[in-house]
Amino acid sequence: MPRDDAARGAPTRRAFAKYGGAVALGGLLAGCTGGGDGADGGGGAESGDGDAESNSTASTESEPDDDASAGLPYTASMEPVGEVTFEAVPERWIAYDGGFADMAVALGKGDGLAGIGNADRYYTYVYDELPGVEVDRSPIEAYPEVRTKEEFYELDADLHLYDPQMLVNWFDWGEGDVEEIRDNVAPFFGNLIFRRSDGWHDYRYYTLYEAFERVAAAFDERERYEAFAELHESFIADVQSRLPPADDRPRVFLTFEGTDEPETFSPYRLVDKGTSKKQWLDLGVTDALAGTDVENLSTTNRGELDYENLLEVDPDVILVRGHERKSPTEFRDTVLAYMEDHPVGSELTAVQNGRVYRGGYLYQGPIHNLFLTERAAKQMYPDEFGPVTDDAELFDRQRVADIVNGDL
CATH class of the missing domain: 3.40.50.1980 (Nitrogenase molybdenum iron protein domain)
Incomplete structure (x- = not known):
């Protein structure tokens, strides 16, 4: 009322x-x-x-x-x-x-x-x-x-x-x-x-x-x-101080595909500095679509890539949005498992190496961003930050809670 x-x-x-x-x-x-x-x-x-x-x-x-x-x-x-x-x-x-x-x-x-x-x-x-x-x-x-x-x-x-x-x-x-x-x-x-x-x-x-x-x-x-x-600022500076040289960072393909059995992929471009890309930009990854004429998903551009298109790019890492209510294990048991069994998808380097992950939120605020950056650092650089499935924390949860609750 x-x-x-x-x-x-x-x-x-x-x-x-x-x-x-x-x-x-x-x-x-x-x-x-x-x-x-x-x-x-x-x-x-x-x-x-x-x-x-x-x-x-x-x-x-x-x-x-x-x-x-x-x-x-x-x-x-x-x-x-x-x-x-x-x-x-x-x-x-x-x-x-x-x-x-x-x-x-x-x-x-x-x-x-x-x-x-x-x-x-x-x-x-x-x-x-x-x-x-x-x-x-x-x-x-x-x-x-x-x-x-x-x-x-x-x-x-x-x-x-x-x-x-x-x-x-x-x-x-x-x-x-x-x-x-x-x-x-x-x-x-x-x-x-x-x-x-x-x-x-x-x-x-x-x-x-x-x-x-x-x-x-x-x-x-x-x-x-x-x-x-x-x-x-302190968190991002600490993470960035631990990143490998630019030449050792992965080529990443970011996409939206909300099904468990993906056949086509809607592309995002990391050159788009929208806030949904913030963690990837802060982590210095390379856009796997760099040098191509593939455009970013938008109101007017609804183009999709199939497995043959993706194999031409062959990214080191594939990030798939649309699965944020799945756990990492659930994602691997559905989306990644399907791609591993696909006759063309299984040829992708990222699939063969098990480097297909959830791609993060479209809409992120400051609290979301801390968690998503922590997850992304583990996805991109597990040798430095540990595997994405572990419980290692890269930022202080209690400090975040204190700020929200007014203990400044």
């Missing part, structure tokens, strides 16, 4: 958050003020690079004060929405994808989850390894595909972590529909960053931590963001 804020004397909906005048409105309506993957519900080559912008300011915030309202109002900005002014810190929120949901959980806002746009690709089991961190699955199960105006009205959230242009281009919303929900319910605040190959995304992209910084600004959680950024 929608909350009756006015009747309870709470701030009205439009007092809760508002867009910053013509700049924000122009960014939303035009959908282009500057400038991520797969067989994944909608829309893949990059147009724009957010990496150059890591030092930009995401928000204007006051110093902490004993008065809880001392820092209000405050602003946060993200393309294609522009600047949003918050009169109160958002409590209830919805995210389209697991990456933005994971950002909110990392910022200690998991209790405010009201629904999700794509529950099938939000993997909450990682939180089981973090002491004292839990996400209630009931809102996800009750609202697993929040994509209609009616659902936005019904949930009556304070913040929508959605790229509104994704709703326009994937789910046939009009610009008027976006304005209506923005004005009558709550602001949108998101950017489709998991890949960079959709032609309609002609505004700025962000790296994972650039987007995370902006979401932290929207929730007024600068300290938690900075703690995560410090942990992430």
Whole structure:
């Protein structure tokens, strides 16, 4: 049931958050003020690079004060929405994808989850390894595909972590529909960053931590963001210091194929710097499709490769997305076993060497990324980091839990 804020004397909906005048409105309506993957519900080559912008300011915030309202109002900005002014810190929120949901959980806002746009690709089991961190699955199960105006009205959230242009281009919303929900319910605040190959995304992209910084600004959680950024930087630096020389790193083919008996493969290109590729880029692997004319999977490119095509490339490692709810053993007993018995697939070097693995999430946030990078390091460099099936930990779970729980 929608909350009756006015009747309870709470701030009205439009007092809760508002867009910053013509700049924000122009960014939303035009959908282009500057400038991520797969067989994944909608829309893949990059147009724009957010990496150059890591030092930009995401928000204007006051110093902490004993008065809880001392820092209000405050602003946060993200393309294609522009600047949003918050009169109160958002409590209830919805995210389209697991990456933005994971950002909110990392910022200690998991209790405010009201629904999700794509529950099938939000993997909450990682939180089981973090002491004292839990996400209630009931809102996800009750609202697993929040994509209609009616659902936005019904949930009556304070913040929508959605790229509104994704709703326009994937789910046939009009610009008027976006304005209506923005004005009558709550602001949108998101950017489709998991890949960079959709032609309609002609505004700025962000790296994972650039987007995370902006979401932290929207929730007024600068300290938690900075703690995560410090942990992430230290973790990545340690892993990278242990990598072998570039010539000794594997040639990797990243693909989507959700069946247990794959016959064709939808290709991803690692030159696409979308956030779903972050762990592979941080680990310095080589794109096995380099030098070919194969394009990245996108809204308009749905091309596939068969085993004969793949044998011409013959990658050292094959990473298959679409199996993240399988254990490593279950994956090997199904997908890899089928490829080993295939008359052509069995000729692939990666198959012969048993180097076919699950390919990671399409949508990853900061917590997801720590786990996925740890797994990927073992997949790519088992001689250095140990086999992917062992329990060796490359980052401190307790420290992650402490940050989420506010022990900074």
